[in-house]
């Protein structure tokens with residue numbers, strides 16, 4: 069079989085079985101995705117987070133304003149289009165949409181702090197490579213309405229708990245504080261003054277950032293630029309006392325939870341909305357795309373999006389694809405695809421009808437039932453039962469229909485027993501539950 073169509077570069081199919089894509093990356097099976105998603109949901113429930121689902125299509129302006137006009141995401145990575153005078157974007161991230169939804173639906177009126185989580189696809193027109201896709205999946209949390217340091221520490225704790233529940237260790241947490249936007253402006257001016265004499269020595273990207281987004285230069289991977297930055301003014305010397313006290317409290321709470329971290333004064337993140345605490349979680353096995361997750365406070369975002377009151381908030385998002393890469397690297401345990409409890413093989417037209425009808429009854433009784441839909445020979449059906457790893461097969465032919473008894477075969481031992489039709493569901497349930 070063949071088709072002239074392929075999935076779009078930077079996207080991928082999730083299939084019942086895991087496979088290796090053209091770039092040599094293992095794409096996990098849908099069962100593995102479900103397992104990871106179930107683990108995430110379980111940890112979210114334990115931490116008392118509620119799910120929010122927002123649309124994939126959002127107004128372009130929400131993203132441009134929320135994420136920031138000068139960011140790479142808005143400058144060059146949005147899948148945006150116009151239709152009948154309306155500007156749409158495929159969401160590149162989920163924080164701005166969650167804040168929009170929070171404000172639009174007055175979720176503050178539910179009372180207290182809103183602790184929300186999400187799992188879903190995001191879109192960025194980046195150059196596809198290992199761990200970097202154009203359609204990828206994020207899971208994350210947003211805690212809205214809490215300015216306490218405990219919210220910061222809880223955000224990080226949830227992320228670490230999910231990684232631990234999935235069997236990931238050997239992770240590296242980097243932590244920084246960006247202070248308030250006002251203080252940061254002062255720092256940016258100082259940084260620009262410091263870097264100006266070096267402008268000719270900077271890479272083209274950094275030179276462009278010098279005017280537009282100088283903080284991002286701190287993120288540089290170019291060794292020569294890192295050298296220049298060694299004596300640059302430090303952001304931590306500019307953030308105010310209140311920010312410093314908040315940061316100290318966060319660090320103390322992380323220590324209480326025995327969460328290890330490294331302070332990184334150059335950790336600035338690529339989105340404009342951050343204030344105060346920021347962090348990134350890295351997994352060494354990820355190579356160039358080492359960030360598994362990132363997040364931080366964004367105490368001003370609600371106002372940027374039109375709120376007349378501030379909404380202090382913090383959250384993180386992690387990339388599912390990178391999580392799977394890290395799981396591969398850690399050789400973490402993964403579930404096998406689900407197997408049917410029983411495969412029912414039919415011999416002849418009349419038996420096929422009986423099997424079709426009875427399968428429904430057995431499913432109503434809670435059993436996971438497979439049967440043939442191709443009119444294949446008994447031998448081919450038993451081969452299929454084996455391929456699907458069904459522990460039991462039921463064989464129905466003319467004799468069985470006459471005697472109103474089914475032949476139940478245990479696949480591994482080959483042992484067979486006759487079971488009357490009216491006791492079949494109960495018999496199978498009993499054996500499946502107590503193998």
Ligand code: HAM
Nearest residue numbers: 161163200201204359360361362363364383384385387
């Ligand atoms: P971000 O750092 O842009 O933050 O993305 C978070 C995570 O999404 C990254 O650490 C990475 O694992 C994954 N990711 C990003 N781009 C790609 C891509 N092209 N392919 C595969 N994975 C990718 C945010 O999006 C913020 N909204 C996080 C946040 C939530 N801050 C506060 N609350």
